[in-house]
Amino acid sequence: MTWKDLNVGCVITEAGNAAEYKSGDWRSMRPVWDKERCIQCGVCYIFCPDAAIYKTEDNYFEADLYYCKGCGICVKECVTGAIRLVEEEE
Amino acid sequence: MPKRVGMEVSIGASEAVRLANVDAIAAYPITPQTHIVEHLSEFVANGELDAEFIPVESEHSAMSVCCGTSAAGARTFTCTSSQGLALMSEIVFIASAMQLPIVMILANRSLSGPLSIWNDHTDVMLVRDCGWIQAFGENGQEIFDLTLCAFKIAEDHRVLLPFMVNMDGFILSHVIEPIEILDQETVDSFLPVYNPLYRLDPDNPVTMGAFAMPDLYTETKKAQDERLKASLPVIEEIWEEYGKLTGRTYHPVETYKAEGAKTLFVTMGSFGETASTAVDAMREDGEPVGLCKIRLWRPFPFQAFHEAVKGVETLIVIDRATSYGGPGGPVAAEIRSALYTLDTPPKVVDFIAGLAGRDVAPGDYKAMYHRAQEKIASGDIAGYEIYGVRD
Numbered sequence: 001m002t003w004k005d006l007n008v009g010c011v012i013t014e015a016g017n018a019a020e021y022k023s024g025d026w027r028s029m030r031p032v033w034d035k036e037r038c039i040q041c042g043v044c045y046i047f048c049p050d051a052a053i054y055k056t057e058d059n060y061f062e063a064d065l066y067y068c069k070g071c072g073i074c075v076k077e078c079v080t081g082a083i084r085l086v087e088e089e090e
Numbered sequence: 091m092p093k094r095v096g097m098e099v100s101i102g103a104s105e106a107v108r109l110a111n112v113d114a115i116a117a118y119p120i121t122p123q124t125h126i127v128e129h130l131s132e133f134v135a136n137g138e139l140d141a142e143f144i145p146v147e148s149e150h151s152a153m154s155v156c157c158g159t160s161a162a163g164a165r166t167f168t169c170t171s172s173q174g175l176a177l178m179s180e181i182v183f184i185a186s187a188m189q190l191p192i193v194m195i196l197a198n199r200s201l202s203g204p205l206s207i208w209n210d211h212t213d214v215m216l217v218r219d220c221g222w223i224q225a226f227g228e229n230g231q232e233i234f235d236l237t238l239c240a241f242k243i244a245e246d247h248r249v250l251l252p253f254m255v256n257m258d259g260f261i262l263s264h265v266i267e268p269i270e271i272l273d274q275e276t277v278d279s280f281l282p283v284y285n286p287l288y289r290l291d292p293d294n295p296v297t298m299g300a301f302a303m304p305d306l307y308t309e310t311k312k313a314q315d316e317r318l319k320a321s322l323p324v325i326e327e328i329w330e331e332y333g334k335l336t337g338r339t340y341h342p343v344e345t346y347k348a349e350g351a352k353t354l355f356v357t358m359g360s361f362g363e364t365a366s367t368a369v370d371a372m373r374e375d376g377e378p379v380g381l382c383k384i385r386l387w388r389p390f391p392f393q394a395f396h397e398a399v400k401g402v403e404t405l406i407v408i409d410r411a412t413s414y415g416g417p418g419g420p421v422a423a424e425i426r427s428a429l430y431t432l433d434t435p436p437k438v439v440d441f442i443a444g445l446a447g448r449d450v451a452p453g454d455y456k457a458m459y460h461r462a463q464e465k466i467a468s469g470d471i472a473g474y475e476i477y478g479v480r481d
Contacts, residue, residue: 003312008250009189010310011288012297 023050027070029085031063037082044074044083092336094270099230099262100125102269103169103195103255106237108139109277110193113164113284116144116155120174121207122259123197127169149174153181153192160190161298163289165241168192171259172199172213179217185252186221187314188299191244191284192252194222195237198359198410199259200446208447209259211358211410214387215420221314223249223321224388226256226359230267233257235338238277243328245284249321256387258360260447272336280335322389342391343398344383347373351380353404353462354436355455358384358421361408361444368455379459384421392428399429402436406462408450409442409474418474439465440474454478 007013031044044061045053052067053074063074075083097105104126107115115134117127133139142159146152149170160166170178175196185192198213200206214224223243227233233255240253257263288296302310326342333339346366348354355365362383372379382398382405384391399405409419417423422440429435439462444450458477465471 001306001309003309003316006310006313008287008317009298010187010300010302010313012300013288015295015297017297 022066023069024066027068028088029070030088031074031083032086033061034082035060037080039080041079043077043079047073047077049073092270092272094268096266096268098125098264098266099233101129102230102234103237104129105271106234107167108133109272109274110238110241110281112141112167114142114159114166116146116152117168118146118149118152118174120171122199122263123169123171126195149178150181153178153185156192157181157185157190160192161290163286165284166192169195171197172201175213176201176216182217182220189250190252191250193240193244195255195257197257197259197263206446209261210445214256215411218420221318223251223253224256225386228360228362230262230269233262234269235332239328239332242281243325246324247287248324250287251318251321256359261360318389322391340385342386343394344385345398346381348380348382350378351402352378353406354380354382354399354402356382356405356407356425358387361450364450364452365455368452371452372456390424395428399436404437404439404462404466406458407438407440409440410444412442422474437466437471439471441477442474443477
């Protein structure tokens with residue numbers, strides 16, 4: 001994008017385009033769920049500051065890695081200790 | 091028919107804002123700007139001006155509110171001085187980056203410390219690089235005219251930038267002068283209703299003031315710089331149009347008795363009046379002097395300035411602010427830079443004078459003229475001299 005392509009005052013005319021921003025790029029650690037321990041309470045879903053945790057078809061939870069920054073709040077809040085962070089290797 | 095009425099210049103300035111039919115005013119009172127804010131609040135309270143008058147707890151809030159109202163599509167005005175400008179300065183830079191066509195009168199006053207309420211240009215130089223259009227008026231009529239024109243220029247879709255009208259504190263703000271006040275019909279024919287290019291509207295949402303990562307910030311600054319530079323011909327066009335309407339045409343650089351002059355004084359703001367009187371007297375004594383007044387400080391009118399000083403041997407710049415430890419007052423530093431590419435540039439002698447309300451009378455211009463001759467004769471024109479300081 002060149003300077004000539006910017007709108008006056010750098011206004012962004014497309015609403016809600018923050019959703020395109022891949023905050024998952026910030027991540028160095030990734031949360032993984034242990035289904036043996038998970039009681040499907042949804043505390044991780046509620047506490048996720050980026051709304052990056054969704055419910056799977058079988059009522060467990062997973063992180064949307066496009067947005068998940070790997071902050072670890074879900075790990076900290078999980079009642080049964082079912083979530084742990086693993087190193088991103090890619 | 092326009093009326094010519096004796097009034098305080100601050101009242102004349104508020105009349106211009108009333109006639110511009112602003113939608114929103116957010117300001118915090120500070121000497122010497124207070125009378126403008128007071129008078130505008132009376133207009134709103136009396137129903138003479140249909141606007142939101144938003145009293146705020148600080149100038150930082152004043153400029154923040156102005157950004158909000160302007161972003162919502164309201165014609166917006168504020169005014170301040172000195173410490174008030176310093177406090178709002180954070181948002182002053184944001185207003186120009188967001189290209190919000192706010193109009194502000196700055197009643198120029200020195201910055202603390204020591205605490206001083208009196209007039210110089212220290213405050214405006216604090217925000218020299220804030221990206222606003224910055225113009226200086228010399229008398230009450232000019233302040234009235236420039237303020238009305240400021241709305242039209244700022245809101246022009248080729249410009250869309252905030253506009254700062256500089257008015258010397260006390261020397262102008264508290265002086266009673268005859269001012270020709272236009273009638274509403276004439277103003278309405280000149281100044282159309284503000285038509286925002288973008289505005290905050292829940293039915294048509296946009297993002298204003300988004301952040302920029304390093305891979306885009308440089309492009310935003312280039313766009314902002316080009317935008318400010320491109321405002322110059324529009325400013326000239328609108329001042330011409332105003333001239334056809336009123337008989338008073340303003341120019342980015344104006345000269346007085348410059349014909350045949352070997353030396354020109356260079357001033358900004360109200361000093362132009364006294365300097366004219368001094369030039370008259372010195373011309374009677376046979377001295378080849380004239381005057382060059384910089385009306386438009388940003389965008390700086392390089393071409394007009396070069397034309398104004400063509401063939402002149404010496405420029406005596408009267409600076410009204412200090413760049414401590416720097417190359418000279420901000421105006422002289424700018425002018426030396428502007429002359430650098432010329433093959434035979436005039437010599438520049440820089441005096442810092444009139445700080446914090448210290449009088450600079452016609453006799454002082456004569457004294458500076460002779461002092462400049464001495465400095466040139468001795469070959470010592472580098473840097474600057476603080477005129478009249480007690481050694």
